[in-house]
Structures are given as structure tokens and as C-alpha cells.
Amino acid sequence: MSEKNMSCVDCAVRNCEFLNRMYPDFCLTTELTEEQTREVLDLYGQEENHRTMCAAAEVETEGYLKECRVEEVIHFAEKIGAKKLGIATCVGLLRESRTLAKILRNRGFEVYGAACKVGAVPKTKVGIDPKCEAIGVSMCNPIMQAKLMNAAGTDLNLVVGLCVGHDSLFYKYSEALATTVVTKDRVLGHNPAAALYTADSYYSKLMK
Numbered sequence: 084m085s086e087k088n089m090s091c092v093d094c095a096v097r098n099c100e101f102l103n104r105m106y107p108d109f110c111l112t113t114e115l116t117e118e119q120t121r122e123v124l125d126l127y128g129q130e131e132n133h134r135t136m137c138a139a140a141e142v143e144t145e146g147y148l149k150e151c152r153v154e155e156v157i158h159f160a161e162k163i164g165a166k167k168l169g170i171a172t173c174v175g176l177l178r179e180s181r182t183l184a185k186i187l188r189n190r191g192f193e194v195y196g197a198a199c200k201v202g203a204v205p206k207t208k209v210g211i212d213p214k215c216e217a218i219g220v221s222m223c224n225p226i227m228q229a230k231l232m233n234a235a236g237t238d239l240n241l242v243v244g245l246c247v248g249h250d251s252l253f254y255k256y257s258e259a260l261a262t263t264v265v266t267k268d269r270v271l272g273h274n275p276a277a278a279l280y281t282a283d284s285y286y287s288k289l290m291k
């Protein structure tokens with residue numbers, strides 16, 4: 084592979100993390116201009132970004148190798164001062180979202196949930212190929228989920244198992260910060276990393 088096509092995914096050095104090694108020739112860090120760095124650092128100076136970044140760093144540090152993601156999400160929400168949490172859930176994970184809501188309410192949060200099929204819109208109404216009705220006639224409605232949460236005034240939105248792409252639209256239209264509690268993978272128990280861990284063995288078909 085030519086160096087011009089190489090980027091961080093091809094790096095085995097990670098000097099940006101360790102700061103005590105050599106940067107590779109194709110390094111993104113060494114190619115940054117002062118202006119790019121300054122622009123981004125200025126953005127971290129904005130109030131919401133600053134609060135979010137500091138809270139995320141503290142959650143990572145304090146919970147490192149101790150807290151599961153649900154615990155980290157709770158601590159993050161507390162640290163940014165969120166009171167009302169939105170749960171954008173897949174209907175297939177409503178049971179898990181109910182459990183999450185119970186946990187969050189026990190911690191004093193107000194919870195507002197919207198399921199992916201909210202609005203009960205037929206898939207064909209928005210031009211989805213009728214063949215997609217094979218797994219259900221009602222479309223997922225992530226924009227509506229986001230709009231409902233925006234109207235409800237949620238402080239932080241939590242994604243529970245939205246489909247690939249539906250999650251993209253939810254993030255696009257969510258006015259509040261959003262984080263993921265469950266990443267949907269129907270085949271691998273919502274653990275997509277399993278396919279990557281086993282890409283040189285059981286999931287070698289991905290490499291073809």
C-alpha cells in the first residue's frame with residue numbers, strides 16, 4: 084500500500100498516545116497545521132464541549148476497568164448535570180430499555196423513551212422497497228424519535244439498539260448530546276466486536 088493511502092488504521096506506532104516514540108511518515112498528527120489544531124482546541128473551549136470533554140475524561144479515568152457501560156453512562160449523565168434522559172430504543176429491545184429506565188429512575192433521573200416504530204408509518208409510505216416488508220410492514224422512525232426527544236427537552240439521549248443507519252439519522256436529528264448504550268448486532272448478541280476479534284478464524288469470511 085502506498086503511503087498516501089495510509090492513515091491511523093495502518094499505524095502500529097501510536098506515538099500520539101505514548102509521546103515517546105517516532106511518528107510514522109504518513110502520520111496524521113505531523114501533517115496537522117497549527118490552524119487546524121487551534122480551531123479544534125478552541126471548540127473544546129466552548130461551554131458544552133468543555134463540560135462534555137471533562138466529564139468523559141473523568142468517567143473514563145474513574146471507571147477504568149471497573150465500570151460497565153451502563154454505569155459509565157449514569158456517571159457521565161450525572162457529571163454533565165443531565166436530569167432528563169431520552170431512551171431511543173429498538174422495539175426489539177424494549178424489555179432491556181425498561182430495565183434501563185428502572186435503573187435510571189432509581190438513580191433519580193427523569194426518563195422519556197421513544198421506540199423505533201413510533202408513528203406507525205408503513206415502510207412503503209416513504210418509498211422503501213416493498214421487499215423490506217418481509218421482516219415487517221412498519222418503518223423504523225429515527226427522525227421522529229429524535230424530534231420527540233427534542234420536544235420533550237431531554238438533556239442527554241441514549242441509544243438502545245437502533246439499526247445501522249437508523250442510528251445515523253437519530254444522531255443527526257437529536258438536539259441533545261447522544262451516546263450509545265447498546266449497539267445492535269442481532270447475530271452476535273449486540274457485540275459487533277466479536278466479528279472483529281474472530282476475523283482471522285470463525286469470521287474469516289469477512290476478509291474475502
Ligand code: SF4
Nearest residue numbers: 091094098099110112
Ligand atoms: S496520529 Fe500518527 S501516531 Fe497516532 S495513530 Fe495516527 S498515524 Fe499513528
